[in-house]
Amino acid sequence: MLKSLKFISILQAYSLPNYLHTSSRYASYSKDCLLKLRKQTGFPFAFCKEALSKNGNDYEQAYNWMQGEADKRGLSKAGKLASRTMTQGLLGLLSTSKSAVIVEINCETDFVARNSSFQRLVSSSAHSIAHFFQNNASPKLLLDEDSLKSIKDLETDQLLPDSVALTIGSVGENMKIRRALCMRTEGSDSRIASYVHTSSSGVSTSFKDVKFGKYAACLVYRPSSQQNSGPTWNETSASICSKLCQHIVGMNPNPSLTLTKPVKNPDNEKCFFHQRYLLDETIKVADLLEQNEIVVQGFVRMECGTEEVYDTDDSDQEAKKVTA
Structure with a gap:
């Protein structure tokens, strides 16, 4: 949980x-x-x-x-360049079936977001934050800019802000590591699915297992019963939940696992379970989950350049909107 x-x-x-x-x-x-x-x-x-x-x-x-x-x-x-405004950037997603890290690094222009040096910085930062998270007992962390200053870059053996300074020197544009989200599963039968969406042309899709994009989502799920867990279910559920992460990015549901009363106009529905599935509007998300014996334990959604990270917590069924 x-x-x-x-x-x-x-x-x-x-x-x-x-x-x-x-x-x-x-x-x-x-x-x-x-x-x-x-x-x-x-x-x-x-x-x-x-x-x-x-x-x-x-x-x-x-x-x-x-x-x-x-x-x-x-x-x-x-x-x-420290005083110059940064409105662009990338999210870097590094994930497995048991853990995930999303880091946001901002820059001034979309042109630099497509720069290989900038993308290497995003990749090395994600790996370094994941290494730090391995030694932390918390199931989930949101690291703000000040917290990230103390983490060492595994690639350069310097602190992350120092690696940023070196990249600024080579690229010639202001940038900063803004925030990072780290999460892991707690139950042996729980898994994490993820998705990152790139809306900018020319941006590489990934580097050293870190996927790049402007939007990212992670979903934690488990089988509805122990009898359902097996190789076939694992493969099917992983595919479905990865697509549900795409749904979360595109449909932006309310960050809550609480079932609310369906709205009259389905196009205005914000409850995750009542929403029509993005990839097949003939079925609702709740029905898709039931048919495939999947229980959603929580999900997060991040968008580069926004103020909030949307997260659910099924321990109290309340929506969490955390400002970084």
Whole structure:
């Protein structure tokens, strides 16, 4: 049974003290100088370490060295572009039958959303967040922008904001990791189906198992009884529930598992179970589920650029609209 989304602001597994260890890659440096340099410049920690080690732990010399070096590496662009509005971006979905991660990264233009460097950032961020989630006991998490700052990028071995800064430098456009949703099944017979929809032409469909799009949905389900579970049911239900995720994206039902009174005009129906199935309007969602012995335990829907994540929780049958 899925529980309510939880915000976490302190991720102990990747806390700042753990990140500030002395590396054999660089000479020793003062932690105070490192923190000051990071705060003043906004550049990645690894770059600040390098500056201090190459300049004898002298703050002024390190600062001056970084200004010239940052221009060469493109890092200075991140600071210059920080105030620019970001209205575009991508969702990255990484999922299995037992867990799913959706991450949203924003950028300024749809052109950059189609850029391979940006898509690699979305992919590496999704994998890194999934790795963090493996070590967290919660069945579901919604990570806000501040929470994501503490997670390390598995690909670059830097914190996620530092990887973003490097991508900004190479692409030349402002961007940020805005939020991420992590979820897993709790029962042995429960499964997760997912779907991501791309509305922009030219966007790659996936990279390293991470699917890209503007809309995403995940649905948690189980068989109506233990007798129904088996290879045939598993295959059939997985296909149906994946299509139901497509239905959730397209029909945008209310985030609730509660049965309400059907409305007179079916086109205005917002109750998930009473809605006509998107891919076959001759049947309602509830009838499709009953015919295939599927019980829906909850679903989530995310849209890139919106304020809410819509989630259901069958523990109390109440709709959850969580603002990130």
